[in-house]
Amino acid sequence: MSLAGIVVMGVSGAGKSTVGALLAERLGWPFEDGDAFHPPENVAKMRAGTPLTDEDRWPWLGAIAARIAAARAAGTGVVVACSALKRAYRDVLRDGQGDVRFLHLTGEPALIMARQAARVGHYMPASLVASQFATLEPPETEADVIDIEVEADPPAVTQKALAALRRRGDLP
Incomplete structure (x- = not known):
């Protein structure tokens, strides 16, 4: 089975955009930053330091799921x-x-x-990272999730991710 999508997940500041872009480049797939799918109201809330609710997130997640579905329909992958x-x-x-x-x-x-x-120009204040850790439901029992430690630099993290996907048989 070929993959329709790889979702690089985690709390804000974990390196999702950086690692995702590097991974997409290595795979020759398009990269989409989930932040770009947020409606303006969500961005305004986060910029003001207000955590998003589930109700805020459903339309955003639906838009991202639609992008993955488009990759599936086209027979291509997306990160x-x-x-x-x-x-x-x-x-x-x-x-x-x-x-x-x-x-x-x-x-x-x-x-x-x-x-x-240390991020410059991002609307998500560091003060909301604690709320993201509190919201995170660790995916310990989900077979389609691979944990990747981010202490190393982004190219090394990307290499670890590719190796893990290959070991599972998800990539050639």
């Missing part, structure tokens, strides 16, 4: 950076299909919060 913090969110992105894999970028909260605080 998407998306927090996918709860199992229900990941289920929306799976869309009942078995052709989506999740790379869960994990790391010590202090490391990730420091990375988020």
Whole structure:
């Protein structure tokens, strides 16, 4: 089975966009940053330091799932950076299909919060990272999720992700 999508998931500051873009480049697939799918109201809430609710997230997740479905219909793959913090969110992105894999970028909260605080020009304040860790439902029992530690630099993290996907038989 070929993959329709790889979702690079985790809390803000884990490196989803950076690793996702590198992974897409290595695979020759398009890359989509999930942040671009947020409606303006969500961005305004986050910019103001207000955590999103599930109701805020459903349309956003639906738009990302539609992008994965388009890749599926076209017979191509897509790499998407998306927090996918709860199992229900990941289920929306799976869309009942078995052709989506999740790379869960994990790391010590202090490391990730420091990375988020160092970001320039991003609407997500570092103060919301703690709420993301609190919301995160670890995907420990989900067979289509691979945990990838993010202490190394992004190219090394990307290499670990590719190796893990190949070991599982998800990539040639």
